[in-house]
Amino acid sequence: xxxxxxxxxxxxxxxxxxxxxxxxxxxxxxxxxxxxxxxxxxxxxxxxxxxxxxxxxxxxxxxxxxxxxxxxxxxxxxxxxxxxxxxxxxxxxxxxxxxxxxxxxxxxxxxxxxxxxxxxxxxxxxxxxxxxxxxxxxxxxxxxxxxxxxxxxxxxxxxxxxxxxxxxxxxxxxxxxxxxxxxxxxxxxxxxxxxxxxxxxxxxxxxxxxxxxxxxxxxxxxxxxxxxxxxxxxxxxxxxxxxxxxxxxxxxxxxxxxxxxxxxxxxxxxxxxx
Numbered sequence: 214x215x216x217x218x219x220x221x222x223x224x225x226x227x228x229x230x231x232x233x234x235x236x237x238x239x240x241x242x243x244x245x246x247x248x249x250x251x252x253x254x255x256x257x258x259x260x261x262x263x264x265x266x267x268x269x270x271x272x273x274x275x276x277x278x279x280x281x282x283x284x285x286x287x288x289x290x291x292x293x294x295x296x297x298x299x300x301x302x303x304x305x306x307x308x309x310x311x312x313x314x315x316x317x318x319x320x321x322x323x324x325x326x327x328x329x330x331x332x333x334x335x336x337x338x339x340x341x342x343x344x345x346x347x348x349x350x351x352x353x354x355x356x357x358x359x360x361x362x363x364x365x366x367x368x369x370x371x372x373x374x375x376x377x378x379x380x381x382x383x384x385x386x387x388x389x390x391x392x393x394x395x396x397x398x399x400x401x402x403x404x405x406x407x408x409x410x411x412x413x414x415x416x417x418x419x420x421x422x423x424x425x426x427x428x429x430x431x432x433x434x435x436x437x438x439x440x441x442x443x444x445x446x447x448x449x450x451x452x453x454x455x456x457x458x459x460x461x462x463x464x465x466x467x468x469x470x471x472x473x474x475x476x477x478x479x480x481x482x483x484x485x486x487x
Contacts (some may be wrong), residue, residue, distance in 0.1 A: 214441045217473065219285060222390030229274055229275075229276065229277050229279075231274075231321075232279065232321070234308065234323060234324050234325070235272075235321050235322065235323055235324065236258045236261065236321070236322040236324060237274065237319050237320075237321060237322075238255045238256045238257070238258065238295070238319070238320055238321075238322050239255060239256045239316075239317060239318070239319060239320075239423065240253055240255050240314050240316050240317060240318045240319070241254045241255055241256060241294055241316060242254045242314065242316060243252075243315060243316060245381050246377055246379060246380065246383060247377065247379045247380055248301065249301050249380070250298070250300060250301065250347075250348070250379075250380055250381060250383075251298075251299055251301065251312060252287070252296065252297065252298045252299070253296070253297055253299070253314060253392075254288070254294045254295065254296045254297075255294065255295050255297075255320055255322070256294060256295075257274075257284075257293060257294050257295045258322070258324075260324075261322070261324065261326075262290075263286055263290055263325075263326035263327075264290060264328075264331045264332075265286075265289050265290045265331070265332070265352075265356045265358070265359040265361070265362075266285070266286075266328060266330040266331040266332070266352040266353070266355055266356045266448070267281060267285070267286060267326040267327055267328035267330070267331060267352070267353040268283045268284055268285040268286060268326060268327065268352070268383065268482070269283070269284060269286060269295075269322060269323055269325075269326040269327075270282065270283055270284075270323040271283075271284045271297065271307070271311075271320055271321065271322060271323075272307065272320070272321040272323075273307065273310050273311060273314075273319075273320060273321060274319055274320075274321055275310060277310045278388075279321055280306045280307045280365070281307070281321070281323065282306075282307045284297045284299065284351070285297075285298075285328070285330070285348075285351035285352040285355070285450070285482070286326065286351070286352070286355055287350075287351040287354040287355055288354075288355060288358075289355050289356075289358035289359045290355070290359060290478055291396070292358075295322070296354070297313060297351065298346055298348045298350065298351040298354070298383060298437055299348065301311070303480075308455065311367060314343070317380075318406070326480055328352070329471075329472055329473060329480045329481070329483055330352045330353075330356075330448050330450055330480055330481075330482050331473070331480075332356070332359075332361060332362065332365055332376040332486070333473060333476065334471045334472055334473050334476050334477075335446045335448075335471055335476055335477070335478070335479075335480060335481045336446070336471065336478060337365065338443075338444060338445060338446035338475045338478070338479055339366065339367045339368065339445075340366060340367065340368040340369075340370065340437065340444055340445050340446070341362065341365075341366040341368070341369045341370065341445075341446050341447075341448070342370050342372070342445060342447040342448065343356065343357070343369075343370065343371045343372070343447075343448045343450075344364070344372045344422060344439075344447065344448070344449050344450075344451070344455075344459055345372065345373050345374070345449075345450050345451050346373070346374045346375065346422070346451030346452050346455045347374075347375055347380065347450075347451055347452065348370070348451075349385075349450035349452070349455075350373045350383065350384050350450075351450075352374075352448075352450055352482070353371055353448065353450065354383075354384075354387050356448070357371055357387070357391065357401075357405060358391070358394065358396075358397060359397075360396060360400060361395050363397065363401065363404060364402060366446070367404065368404055368406070368437070369404060369405045369406070370406045370408065370437075371384070371388070371399075371405070371407050371408065371437065372408040372409070372410070372422055372431070373407070373408070373409045373410075373411075374390060374409070374410045374412060374422045374451075374455075375410075375412070376411065376412050376413040376414075377413060377414050378414045378415075378416050379413050380411075381409045381411060381416070384407065384409055385407070385409065387407075388405070388407035391405055406435060407434060408431065408434065410425065418434070420435060421455075422455065422459065423455065423458040423459060423462065426459065426462050439466065440462075440463055440466035440467075440468060441466070441467075442466065442467040442468045442469070442478050445466075445468070445478070446479065447459075447463050447468060447478065447479035447480075448479070448480055448481075449463075449479065449480070449481045449485070450466070450481065450482050456481050460481060461477070463478075463479045
């Protein structure tokens with residue numbers, strides 16, 4: 214963000230009153246992966262509590278009535294900061310401004326997180342699948358860093374599909390760093406598996422995740438059986454088309470959709486779908 218834009222943002226912070234039920238937090242770090250993807254970390258309010266996998270509404274202090282959008286929290290519930298992953302939309306009501314933030318800038322954070330991509334919405338099982346495309350990996354970045362995940366499941370599998378190889382960097386680094394994490398490093402050994410694919414560029418694995426499920430290659434590559442409602446629990450987050458298609462595939466395999474009020478064998482984030 215240029216000095217002029219930062220001054221405008223700072224002025225906006227003082228010019229517009231803080232809406233009720235909203236925290237004003239400072240940006241700590243920003244990282245741009247491609248011209249369409251970036252991540253950022255912000256300070257965490259001392260009173261802010263959430264379950265790994267939930268989302269929260271984010272805005273900027275640049276209007277009397279700020280625009281808020283739902284963002285999954287990518288950091289685990291124990292982290293002292295809050296991490297988010299975002300796409301860049303040139304004409305997006307929020308993202309056209311959010312993509313320009315820099316450390317020290319202010320963002321607005323509503324006080325009540327929520328969501329269905331949480332362990333509480335699943336019944337007990339042995340293998341947890343987290344199937345994601347694009348920024349849909351964000352809630353799963355939180356869940357794979359939560360010790361409770363490994364208390365509840367013997368195997369944890371994260372799939373991440375993007376168009377370009379550079380867009381897979383966030384997930385690749387996340388997976389690499391898990392083994393060295395002082396809190397869960399020992400828990401992930403031989404239990405966590407990261408399966409990344411690209412759809413538009415050459416990569417170790419290519420193809421849409423739906424095709425890899427239907428062909429059976431996903432299960433062959435990971436040396437695990439196909440979806441079984443007695444064993445597998447599935448979380449799905451990403452593009453609308455992927456969610457629709459994977460939901461149909463897991464339902465065909467006999468898994469039932471769950472919610473916070475009625476846990477079952479798979480969940481999607483309904484706030485981003487309906």
